[in-house]
Amino acid sequence: MLKKLKDIVRKSSIHVCIVNCGGCNGCDVELVALLSPRYDLEQYGIYVHNNPREADVLLVTGAVTEQWRDNLRRIYAKTPEPKIVVAVGNCPQSGDVFAQEGGRVLAPVSDFIPVDAAIPGCPPRPSEILEAVLTVAPGALAAKGRAQDARKD
Amino acid sequence: MILPIGPIHPGLKEPLRLKLQTQGEKVIKAEIDYGYVHRGIEKIMEGKTWQKCIYLSERICGICSYEHTQTFAETLETISGVRAPLRAQYLRVITNELDRIQSHLLANSTFFKTLDHETLFMHVLALREYAMDSLELLTGNRVNLGWNVVGGVRMDADERHFNAILENLKKIEDGFDRHIALFEEAPIVALRAKGVGVMTKEEAIKGHAVGPIGRASGLKHDLREEHYTYKDEFDFKPIWRKEGDNYARTLNRFYEVEQSIDLVKQAIENMPKGDIRTPVDIPSGYGEWRNEAPRGEVRYMAETNGDLIKHISIRTPSIMNIDSCAKYMLKDVATVADAVATYASSDPCIACTERVAITDIDTGKSAVKDFFEVK
Numbered sequence: 041m042l043k044k045l046k047d048i049v050r051k052s053s054i055h056v057c058i059v060n061c062g063g064c065n066g067c068d069v070e071l072v073a074l075l076s077p078r079y080d081l082e083q084y085g086i087y088v089h090n091n092p093r094e095a096d097v098l099l100v101t102g103a104v105t106e107q108w109r110d111n112l113r114r115i116y117a118k119t120p121e122p123k124i125v126v127a128v129g130n131c132p133q134s135g136d137v138f139a140q141e142g143g144r145v146l147a148p149v150s151d152f153i154p155v156d157a158a159i160p161g162c163p164p165r166p167s168e169i170l171e172a173v174l175t176v177a178p179g180a181l182a183a184k185g186r187a188q189d190a191r192k193d
Numbered sequence: 194m195i196l197p198i199g200p201i202h203p204g205l206k207e208p209l210r211l212k213l214q215t216q217g218e219k220v221i222k223a224e225i226d227y228g229y230v231h232r233g234i235e236k237i238m239e240g241k242t243w244q245k246c247i248y249l250s251e252r253i254c255g256i257c258s259y260e261h262t263q264t265f266a267e268t269l270e271t272i273s274g275v276r277a278p279l280r281a282q283y284l285r286v287i288t289n290e291l292d293r294i295q296s297h298l299l300a301n302s303t304f305f306k307t308l309d310h311e312t313l314f315m316h317v318l319a320l321r322e323y324a325m326d327s328l329e330l331l332t333g334n335r336v337n338l339g340w341n342v343v344g345g346v347r348m349d350a351d352e353r354h355f356n357a358i359l360e361n362l363k364k365i366e367d368g369f370d371r372h373i374a375l376f377e378e379a380p381i382v383a384l385r386a387k388g389v390g391v392m393t394k395e396e397a398i399k400g401h402a403v404g405p406i407g408r409a410s411g412l413k414h415d416l417r418e419e420h421y422t423y424k425d426e427f428d429f430k431p432i433w434r435k436e437g438d439n440y441a442r443t444l445n446r447f448y449e450v451e452q453s454i455d456l457v458k459q460a461i462e463n464m465p466k467g468d469i470r471t472p473v474d475i476p477s478g479y480g481e482w483r484n485e486a487p488r489g490e491v492r493y494m495a496e497t498n499g500d501l502i503k504h505i506s507i508r509t510p511s512i513m514n515i516d517s518c519a520k521y522m523l524k525d526v527a528t529v530a531d532a533v534a535t536y537a538s539s540d541p542c543i544a545c546t547e548r549v550a551i552t553d554i555d556t557g558k559s560a561v562k563d564f565f566e567v568k
Contacts (some may be wrong), residue, residue: 047244052336057201059201060206060207060208060230061208061229061230062208062229062230062231062232063230063255063544064251064252064253064255064258064544065206065207065230065254065255065542065543065544066252066255066256066258066337067255068206068207068255068335069255069256069299070336072206072299072303072318073318073322073325074319075315075318076319076321076322077315077318077319078319078322084221089203090201090202090203090205091201091203092201102230103232105229105230105231105232106231107228107229107231108208108229111200115201116496117267125200126350136236136252137248137249137252137282138232138233138252139238139370140237141235141237142233142236142237142239143232143233143237143500144231144232144233144236145232145233146256160339163255163335163336163337165335
């Protein structure tokens with residue numbers, strides 16, 4: 041009974057933290073656009089708090105820069121279980137245009153923290169981000185939560 | 194007591210650390226830590242052709258991405274001594290002003306968010322979507338447009354595009370007066386914004402504030418006045434205010450949006466016919482160009498070696514604005530909550546401000562230098 045209740049709660053209240061680890065902030069702008077009445081992220085039970093300590097989902101944008109080498113792992117460690125990481129845009133996956141000779145980026149993000157889902161695009165459209173988060177987040181969070189509970193038992 | 198805010202913080206969009214020195218609730222001094230998003234774009238550009246560099250220049254900053262490509266293209270056009278055809282110049286003005294509309298509306302909505310005024314935040318963000326629609330219609334993309342090339346623009350637009358843009362602008366205009374009145378006359382919002390984070394004209398000059406932040410403090414300076422297209426073809430006067438507080442900065446941006454709508458209308462009305470692109474041969478040489486981005490002056494200095502970029506140096510407005518924000522605006526703010534709002538009202542954009550600091554290990558002195566100064 042309690043486990044079912046936990047499942048429902050985890051699926052319908054997702055707290056999101058946006059971590060910009062060194063991109064052009066185009067993706068961050070599109071994430072802000074998600075808050076606008078046209079897309080209205082909050083009607084799906086997703087709240088953007090930008091506080092890693094109370095987040096369920098980390099939305100990582102940007103190719104990893106020198107300063108984020110340790111900070112990214114620290115932020116991931118601070119986020120409570122169960123948690124998932126969604127990489128938004130091309131940068132966290134490949135470094136995009138910055139992964140060239142002379143660039144100071146350490147992409148991909150998956151070298152530093154485990155990534156559950158990736159949305160390609162430079163930047164992806166808000167509707168694509170919304171669709172990806174809604175497809176991945178509730179199920180993955182519930183599954184991870186169940187696995188965590190099983191370990192405790 | 195020193196209160197650190199960031200790099201990940203509910204009030205900030207982008208990573209940056211604000212260190213506020215506080216006495217009780219009052220902020221006495223502020224310090225800013227940069228360096229979280231330095232990617233080394235200037236270095237990557239060296240030795241590449243402009244076709245590759247123009248994509249990189251677009252990805253300096255996602256919010257004012259358009260103005261960077263235009264300035265880059267115009268820098269190389271000055272080196273080769275050609276100008277884009279008149280129709281391309283008009284199309285550039287339309288895109289530039291649409292980009293300014295969305296950037297200013299985003300900045301203001303972020304400011305309202307930090308004031309915890311959700312209603313205005315939502316309304317203004319909803320209006321911004323119409324500007325994004327117009328940009329997408331015209332160029333095919335929402336944020337990184339890929340629309341400029343050296344010598345013109347990539348695609349032509351016709352009557353259908355213009356009519357749809359005018360329709361979208363009408364939707365923005367319809368709600369606009371009501372939203373300005375909501376901000377201008379509502380006592381609670383005005384209380385949180387009036388007289389907070391004041392920067393006088395002298396301080397703005399000392400801190401090199403540019404763009405709407407400088408204009409809200411009484412600096413009547415807008416680079417669009419000096420740009421050849423605006424000077425010759427458009428009826429344009431900069432908008433400025435005297436107060437220099439959060440209220441003035443926000444209102445200044447609101448009125449600039451109105452002005453941008455007017456400029457787009459002028460451009461669509463007088464749109465000339467003709468080519469949209471001229472072939473350009475880029476010789477070896479040095480050139481520089483300055484433009485008015487949504488946040489202020491963008492300056493590109495480039496040295497070319499034939500088709501290749503030899504060196505490039507980019508100066509973006511946010512670095513001066515954030516600096517003057519830390520030095521003068523945050524100096525005597527009454528509460529920490531107001532300090533975050535003041536910071537948001539200076540419209541910071543971190544992605545374009547990042548530079549390498551060169552530190553002399555023997556003396557411990559560090560300085561931010563660009564290539565042309567070092568030489």
